[in-house]
Structures are given as C-alpha cells and as structure tokens.
Amino acid sequence: xxxxxxxxxxGDGIGQEVVAQGLKVLSAVLxxxxxxxxxxxxxxxxxxxxxxxxxxxxxxxxxxxxDAILLGAIGDPSVPSGVLERGFLLKLRFAFDHHVNLxxxxxxxxxxxxxxxxxxxxxxxxxEGTEGPYTGNGGTIRKGTPQEVAxxxxxxxxxxVERVVRDAxxxxxxxxxxxxxxxxxxxxxxxxxxxxTNIFTKVAEEFPDVTTDYIHVDAATIYLVTDPGRxxxxxxxxxxxxxxxxxxxxxxxxxxxAASGNINPSGEFPSMFEPVxxxxxxxxxxxxxxxxxTVLSVALLLRHxxxxxxxxxxxxxxxxxxxxxxxxxxxxxxxIGDALAVRVAG
Amino acid sequence: xxxxxxxxxxGDGIGQEVVAQGLKVLSAVLxxxxxxxxxxxxxxxxxxxxxxxxxxxxxxxxxxxxDAILLGAIGDPSVPSGVLERGFLLKLRFAFDHHVNLxxxxxxxxxxxxxxxxxxxxxxxxxEGTEGPYTGNGGTIRKGTPQEVAxxxxxxxxxxVERVVRDAxxxxxxxxxxxxxxxxxxxxxxxxxxxxTNIFTKVAEEFPDVTTDYIHVDAATIYLVTDPGRxxxxxxxxxxxxxxxxxxxxxxxxxxxAASGNINPSGEFPSMFEPVxxxxxxxxxxxxxxxxxTVLSVALLLRHxxxxxxxxxxxxxxxxxxxxxxxxxxxxxxxIGDALAVRVAG
Ligand SMILES: CC(C)[C@H](C(=O)O)[C@@H](O)C(=O)O
Ligand SMILES: CC(C)[C@H](C(=O)O)[C@@H](O)C(=O)O
Numbered sequence: 001x002x003x004x005x006x007x008x009x010x011g012d013g014i015g016q017e018v019v020a021q022g023l024k025v026l027s028a029v030l031x032x033x034x035x036x037x038x039x040x041x042x043x044x045x046x047x048x049x050x051x052x053x054x055x056x057x058x059x060x061x062x063x064x065x066x067d068a069i070l071l072g073a074i075g076d077p078s079v080p081s082g083v084l085e086r087g088f089l090l091k092l093r094f095a096f097d098h099h100v101n102l103x104x105x106x107x108x109x110x111x112x113x114x115x116x117x118x119x120x121x122x123x124x125x126x127x128e129g130t131e132g133p134y135t136g137n138g139g140t141i142r143k144g145t146p147q148e149v150a151x152x153x154x155x156x157x158x159x160x161v162e163r164v165v166r167d168a169x170x171x172x173x174x175x176x177x178x179x180x181x182x183x184x185x186x187x188x189x190x191x192x193x194x195x196x197t198n199i200f201t202k203v204a205e206e207f208p209d210v211t212t213d214y215i216h217v218d219a220a221t222i223y224l225v226t227d228p229g230r231x232x233x234x235x236x237x238x239x240x241x242x243x244x245x246x247x248x249x250x251x252x253x254x255x256x257x258a259a260s261g262n263i264n265p266s267g268e269f270p271s272m273f274e275p276v277x278x279x280x281x282x283x284x285x286x287x288x289x290x291x292x293x294t295v296l297s298v299a300l301l302l303r304h305x306x307x308x309x310x311x312x313x314x315x316x317x318x319x320x321x322x323x324x325x326x327x328x329x330x331x332x333x334x335x336i337g338d339a340l341a342v343r344v345a346g
Numbered sequence: 347x348x349x350x351x352x353x354x355x356x357g358d359g360i361g362q363e364v365v366a367q368g369l370k371v372l373s374a375v376l377x378x379x380x381x382x383x384x385x386x387x388x389x390x391x392x393x394x395x396x397x398x399x400x401x402x403x404x405x406x407x408x409x410x411x412x413d414a415i416l417l418g419a420i421g422d423p424s425v426p427s428g429v430l431e432r433g434f435l436l437k438l439r440f441a442f443d444h445h446v447n448l449x450x451x452x453x454x455x456x457x458x459x460x461x462x463x464x465x466x467x468x469x470x471x472x473x474e475g476t477e478g479p480y481t482g483n484g485g486t487i488r489k490g491t492p493q494e495v496a497x498x499x500x501x502x503x504x505x506x507v508e509r510v511v512r513d514a515x516x517x518x519x520x521x522x523x524x525x526x527x528x529x530x531x532x533x534x535x536x537x538x539x540x541x542x543t544n545i546f547t548k549v550a551e552e553f554p555d556v557t558t559d560y561i562h563v564d565a566a567t568i569y570l571v572t573d574p575g576r577x578x579x580x581x582x583x584x585x586x587x588x589x590x591x592x593x594x595x596x597x598x599x600x601x602x603x604a605a606s607g608n609i610n611p612s613g614e615f616p617s618m619f620e621p622v623x624x625x626x627x628x629x630x631x632x633x634x635x636x637x638x639x640t641v642l643s644v645a646l647l648l649r650h651x652x653x654x655x656x657x658x659x660x661x662x663x664x665x666x667x668x669x670x671x672x673x674x675x676x677x678x679x680x681x682i683g684d685a686l687a688v689r690v691a692g
Contacts, residue, residue: 081543085533114571116462133479133500138537144544148504150537154479158494185585187431191484191496197427198490218592225460225571225596239531243589246564250571 003035004305007066007270011044012084013279014289014333015072021291021337022070022298025317028341029302029310039066043088045076054087060095068301069272072294073279086136093129096269098262099160100167101127101238102300103245103276105228110323111253115225121252123231124175126168127241129262131160132192134238156192156237161199167265168235169207179232180204181213183220183240196237220244224251249276256290257322259297261304273301287332292318295340310344317343349381350651353412353616357390358430359625360635360679361418367637367683368416368644371663374687375648375656385412389434391422400433406441414647415618418640419625432482439475442615444608445506446513447473447584448646449591449622451574456669457599461571467598469577470521472514473587475608477506480584502538502583507545513611514581515553525578526550527559529566529586542583566590570597595622602636603668605643607650619647633678638664641686656690663689 008023010016023038030036041059048054063069069092074084092098107113107121137153165182172180182200186193197214204212215223217240223230224247236244249258258276275293283289296318303311317340325331331339354369356362369384376382387405394400409415415438420430438444453459453467483499511528518526528546532539543560550558561569563586569576570593582590595604604622621639629635642664649657663686671677677685 081533082536082539086536090534114462115460133498133535136536137497138500138535140537140541142504143540146504146508148541150502150541151483152479152500152502152535152538154484154498154500156496156498158488158492162492185588187427188436188585188588189479189484189498190428190432190482191486192498193428194489195486195494195496218588221567221589221593222596222601225593226600239534242531242534243564243567247567247571247593250568254572255568 001033001035003037004030005065005067006036006038007063007069008038008040009043009069009071009074010040011072011074011279012076013073013281013284015044015074015279017285017287017333018275018289018291018294019070019072021333021340022294024337025295025314025340025344026298029313029344031310044074045079045084048079048084054084055091063092064269066270068270068305070298070301071272071274073275073277075279077281090134090136092272093262096272097130097264098272099128099130099164100263100265101129101241102261102263103127103241103248104259104300105245105248105252107252108257108319108322110326111257113251113253115228115251119229121228123228123234123248124171125234125236125241125245125248126164126171127236127245128160128164128238130238131155131157132238154189154192154237154239156195158195158199161196162203165199165203165235168233169203169210172210172233173207175232177232178209179211179213181215181231181234183215183217183234183236183244185217185240187216192237200235217244221247224248228252245276253322255293257292257296257318259293259300261297261300263304271301271304273297273304287334289333291333291337292322295337313344314340347379347381349383350376351411351413352382352384353409353415354384354386355389355415355417355420356386357418357420357625358422359419359627359630361390361420361625363631363633363679364621364635364637364640365416365418367679367686368640370683371641371660371686371690372644375659375690377656390420391425391430394425394430400430401437409438409442410615412616414616414651416644416647417618417620419621419623421625423627436480436482438618439608442618443476443610444618445474445476445510446609446611447475447587448607448609449473449587449594450605451591451594451598453598454603454665454668456672457603459597459599461574461597465575467574469574469580469594470517471580471582471587471591471594472510472517473582473591474506474510474584476584477501477503478584500535500538500583500585502541504541504545507542508549511545511549511581514579515549515556518556518579519553521578523578524555525557525559527561527577527580529561529563529580529582529590531563531586533562538583546581563590567593570594574598591622599668601639603638603642603664605639605646607643607646609650617647617650619643619650633680635679637679637683638668641683659690660686
C-alpha cells in the first residue's frame with residue numbers, strides 16, 4: 001500500500017482555517033489504499049515571539065523527512081517586516097532548493113475578474129526561486145546617517161537560469177499551445193539580461209516545437225491586462241515573477257483562487273505548496289477566507305507526487321464550485337471546504 | 347518679452363510624427379509674447395548606425411543650453427537591446443540628474459480602459475530616476491560558460507531617496523486628497539527597504555497633513571487593477587516605478603495617452619519630457635500613432651516652466667478631444683494634432 005507523508009504548516013492569520021479545508025479535501029480525494037500521514041509544525045509569528053526562532057536546522061531536518069509540505073500563510077503585523085519572510089519563507093525555499101516556483105493562472109467560468117469582457121486566461125508562470133535579488137546579497141553602510149548607502153544585489157548564474165528555463169520549456173512543450181515567453185528587462189539590466197536571453201535562446205534549440213517570445217517586464221504588465229490570452233507559459237526571474245504573478249492572480253479571479261508550488265524537481269528535498277495570498281490578519285478567524293487557493297495548491301501537490309487523476313478531480317471540483325457561487329450569498333471557509341470534499345469524493 | 351528655448355529630439359519610429367504634433371500644439375497655446383525657439387537633434391538609431399555615437403559630451407553641452415527637452419521615442423530593432431537605452435535614454439537621465447520621474451495617470455471621461463466598471467483613476471507616480479538597479483552597477487564573470495555569474499546592483503542612497511521622497515510629499519500636499527503611498531518590497535529587499543521606509547517615515551513628520559501608506563510592489567499591481575482609486579501620489583524606486591507606471595498607463599487609457607517628465611527640480615539642468623510609449627516601429631510613418639501622450643508631455647513641460655494656464659488648457663483640450671472620439675472612426679496622427687491645436691488656441 002502507498003503512503004503520503006505530509007508536513008503541514010498552518011502558519012499565521014487565515015492560514016489555520018484554509019489549511020484545514022485543504023486537508024479535508026485531500027483526505028476525501030485520496031485513493032483508499034494511500035495511507036495519509038500528516039505532522040503539523042508551529043512555524044510563524046507565535047513561535048517567533050515565544051522562542052525567537054523562525055526555522056532552525058533541526059526544523060529543516062524534520063521537514064526533510066516528508067514527501068511534501070503544505071503551507072497556509074506566514075506573516076503577522078506584530079513581527080517586523082522581513083523577519084518571517086527572510087527567516088522562514090525564503091530560508092525554506094533556499095534550503096530546499098525550490099528553484100521552480102510554479103504559479104498557474106486560469107480564469108475559470110463564472111469567476112469575477114477586474115478586466116472587462118471576461119477574456120480567456122490560461123497560462124502558467126515559472127518563476128525562478130533561488131536567485132535574483134532574493135539572495136539577501138547586498139548591505140548598508142553608514143546606516144541611519146545622511147550618507148547611508150544600501151545595496152541589493154541580484155545574483156544570476158548560468159546554472160540557476162538554465163535549469164529553470166529548461167523546466168519551463170518542458171512545461172510549454174507539454175501544453176497544447178507550446179508557447180514560452182521570457183519576461184525580463186534586458187534593455188536596462190544588461191548583465192543579467194544577456195545571461196537570461198542567451199540561455200533562453202540556447203535551450204530553445206532543444207525544443208524546436210516550442211514557439212518563443214520575449215517581453216520586457218514593464219510591457220508584460222500591460223499585456224496582462226489588455227491581452228492576457230497571449231500568454232501560455234512565462235519564465236522569469238525571482239523578483240519579476242513575484243510582481244507579475246500577483247497581477248496575474250488579480251486578473252484571473254483574485255488571490256482567493258491563486259495556487260503555487262515551490263518545487264524541487266529532482267526530489268532531493270520536499271517541495272512546498274501554498275496559496276499565493278498572505279495571512280490576511282484583518283479577516284483571520286472569521287470564516288471569511290476562501291480556501292480555494294489552498295485546495296488548488298493541494299492539487300499542485302498531488303500532481304507533483306504523481307496523483308494526476310486526483311489533482312484533476314480537485315481542479316474540476318473547484319471550477320464547478322466557483323461557477324455555482326455566482327449570484328449566491330457568500331459561504332464560510334468551512335462550508336466551501338465541505339462542498340469541495342463532497343465533490344471530489346463523489 | 348519672454349522666450350522658450352527648446353531642444354527637440356524626435357528620435358526613432360513614430361517619434362517624428364508625434365513630436366510634430368506636440369510642437370504644433372505648443373505653438374498654438376503659447377502666449378504671443380513668448381518667443382519659441384526650437385533646435386532639433388538627430389539622436390537615435392540612424393545616428394548610431396552612421397557614427398556609432400549615442401550621446402557625446404559635446405551633445406550634452408549643447409542640450410544643456412536649452413530650457414527643456416521634448417523627446418519622441420528612442421529605440422529600433424536594428425540596434426541591439428540596451429545600446430540606445432543605456433547609451434542615450436539612461437545616460438541623459440543620469441547626466442542631467444533627472445531624479446524625479448513624474449508619471450500622472452488619469453482616466454479621462456469616455457476613454458477606454460481594460461478594467462470593468464470604468465473606475466475613477468487619478469494619481470501620480472513619482473519614480474526615482476537616478477538610482478536603483480538602473481545605475482549600471484554589476485557585471486559578468488565567465489561570460490558564455492556554464493559557470494557564468496551575472497549581477498545587477500541596486501544602489502540606494504539616503505541623499506537620493508530623501509530628495510525624491512520630499513518631492514513626492516510636496517506634490518501630495520498640493521493635491522486635494524493629500525495622500526502618499528510608498529511602494530517597495532521592504533520584506534525581501536531589506537537593505538534598500540529599510541532605507542526607503544525610514545526616510546519615508548522621517549520626512550512624513552514634516553508633512554503632518556499628508557496621509558501615508560505603504561504597499562509592497564506585488565500587492566500594488568493588484569490594487570492597480572482592483573482598486574486604482576485608492577492611489578493619490580505614489581513614490582517608488584526606479585525599477586518598481588518603471589513596472590507600475592506601464593501598468594498604470596494601461597489601466598488609465600493606455601500608452602497612447604501616458605505622459606512623463608524626467609525632472610531636475612533645481613533647474614541646474616534642463617528637464618526632459620516624453621511620452622511613456624516607445625518608438626512602435628510596426629506603425630511608424632503610417633499616421634496611426636496617437637500624439638496625445640506627447641501633447642500631454644508638452645503640458646507637463648509647460649507646467650514645469652511655470653506656464654500653468656497653458657498646461658491646463660492643453661489637458662482640457664486632450665480630455666475634450668478624447669471624449670469626442672468615442673464611437674467615431676479613427677483619425678490620423680496629424681488630424682488629432684490639428685484638432686488639439688485648434689482647441690488650445692480657441
Ligand atoms: C512574502 C514574500 C517573501 C513572498 C515573495 O516575495 O516571494 C510572496 O510575495 C510570494 O510571492 O510568495
Ligand atoms: C526604455 C527604457 C530604458 C525605459 C526605462 O526602463 O526607464 C522605459 O521603459 C521607460 O519607462 O521610460
């Protein structure tokens with residue numbers, strides 16, 4: 001019999017509520033012969049306040065034992081900006097070499113979008129996850145004085161760029177439209193820009209059936225609102241990916257339905273799946289959060305572990321549930337989770 | 347009698363066509379007693395191909411003699427990406443210390459927006475223009491090998507941040523809503539983030555009547571499509587400003603109407619005014635380009651030089667012209683310019 005050994009990190013704010021629904025749907029969808037084991041971890045603001053710790057070496061050793069990680073949300077206004085982000089979220093992405101940050105954007109039928117005319121949207125952003133200005137490289141001199149200088153260094157390596165570009169080409173090749181767009185700013189960030197562009201061009205030769213395209217990041221934001229249908233797969237660096245995936249989420253149904261995977265493709269370390277949204281402390285504990293993004297992240301998790309049928313069943317359930325919501329009074333976090341669990345089991 | 351001594355840089359692609367309309371409207375709006383002198387400069391792709399030059403020291407000396415600069419667009423597919431951007435556009439911004447990059451976004455009545463529900467949009471982005479990752483700092487080692495490493499350094503100084511933040515506070519204070527939003531990514535780019543946030547907080551004390559707000563750049567792209575009305579004045583760094591102003595242009599009528607000023611507030615060097623759009627080689631020479639963005643850039647130029655009445659007249663003319671276009675067949679670049687010249691003179 002098979003088993004799925006999951007690390008669960010509810011985290012802060014609405015994290016607890018949405019993760020509970022994710023697990024509910026996961027239990028309902030898993031085949032009978034798969035033994036689901038979960039272990040909950042208490043990372044986030046509370047642990048930080050109690051112990052000063054965000055993520056220790058012992059924590060990393062424990063997390064390493066799991067097949068995958070499901071995360072709700074990390075972040076709280078009581079903790080200074082950057083502490084949990086750098087000390088937990090980014091530390092984990094770097095420690096487990098989550099270099100493929102996968103963020104699908106699909107506007108499902110009936111789902112509200114801020115864009116006029118309900119355009120067709122169905123693309124995936126492959127965001128690099130371990131380089132760029134996220135490395136923590138840089139520093140400050142003469143802090144707090146009128147002569148302060150602060151730098152942030154974007155680090156880009158051929159090794160790091162090539163592996164994520166190759167992953168994105170493979171994903172594009174597996175989709176019907178087979179189109180890959182590189183998003184960068186190679187006319188200004190010419191050092192990193194040349195590296196990304198050259199590697200993109202070189203790897204393209206291995207994928208002659210994939211159509212390629214290049215767009216500057218600033219222009220990409222225009223297309224995301226005027227012509228999002230032009231995108232199939234996008235590959236981009238860590239910071240540009242952060243920015244355009246929030247915009248992508250906004251136009252394709254909002255962060256209530258935006259899922260993401262922080263993937264280590266080799267499987268050397270467990271991959272982590274989380275909704276794109278944050279901890280939303282303003283609505284925490286009120287049963288108002290939409291768990292769909294977390295449930296869709298569970299689908300990405302299942303697909304990553306080879307449960308393709310189950311992943312597709314979850315995606316169909318969420319799509320049907322969203323279509324059914326139109327014009328109805330809002331349901332609670334728990335009610336949505338229940339409805340999805342019924343659908344995937346049925 | 348007064349005089350206005352203008353450097354005119356038509357540049358590449360549609361630059362020539364739109365600048366001609368800008369000058370037409372400028373001539374029509376200027377008071378009789380102002381002597382307008384213009385000198386045209388041939389920067390851009392042609393000059394680069396003929397001489398290898400983009401912007402020489404002698405060019406800078408010549409440009410320095412003018413009261414202001416009007417630019418159409420620079421950039422052509424025949425020139426490698428980055429050459430004209432770094433060698434001309436950015437070189438000029440840096441040489442003339444254009445540290446306030448002003449980009450207003452106003453959705454005018456009747457103008458099409460990709461957003462549903464025709465929201466109210468009226469804000470200004472104050473983008474820093476001489477620091478951040480635009481400094482050209484960084485480099486490449488082991489170029490072209492599997493061991494290549496390319497870095498891009500974002501440089502942020504207290505001096506540079508404080509002057510642009512103070513400028514933005516003053517602009518916010520002069521507007522009815524008096525609200526200033528700092529856009530950054532201080533939870534990840536913590537060195538630069540602290541500098542920006544601390545200076546923003548410090549300068550805020552001098553402007554107690556200005557309401558302040560902070561938003562991460564990724565979340566800002568969400569608000570720009572879901573709730574653009576929340577913004578009044580935004581201050582941000584060079585790269586974030588580049589990205590969000592293209593998105594801002596897209597939601598508030600498109601790059602056909604987005605104007606910008608590269609401003610040296612002290613007046614030590616002439617400021618430069620240009621449409622946000624590029625040279626659009628695909629439609630160059632066909633009379634299809636909308637000159638409104640250039641004409642609105644002329645309004646910013648006039649306001650900068652103290653011609654407030656004339657600037658407002660141009661803005662009203664463009665607004666009226668855009669409202670009149672609704673449901674009518676498209677007019678040529680020249681026809682729009684003629685119509686605007688008639689309106690501002692009337
Ligand atoms: C919270 C923050 C560190 C994170 C990021 O910038 O990557 C978030 O915005 C995201 O997109 O997952
Ligand atoms: C052409 C390019 C150098 C420029 C920039 O990045 O600043 C442009 O995108 C702009 O916004 O003016």
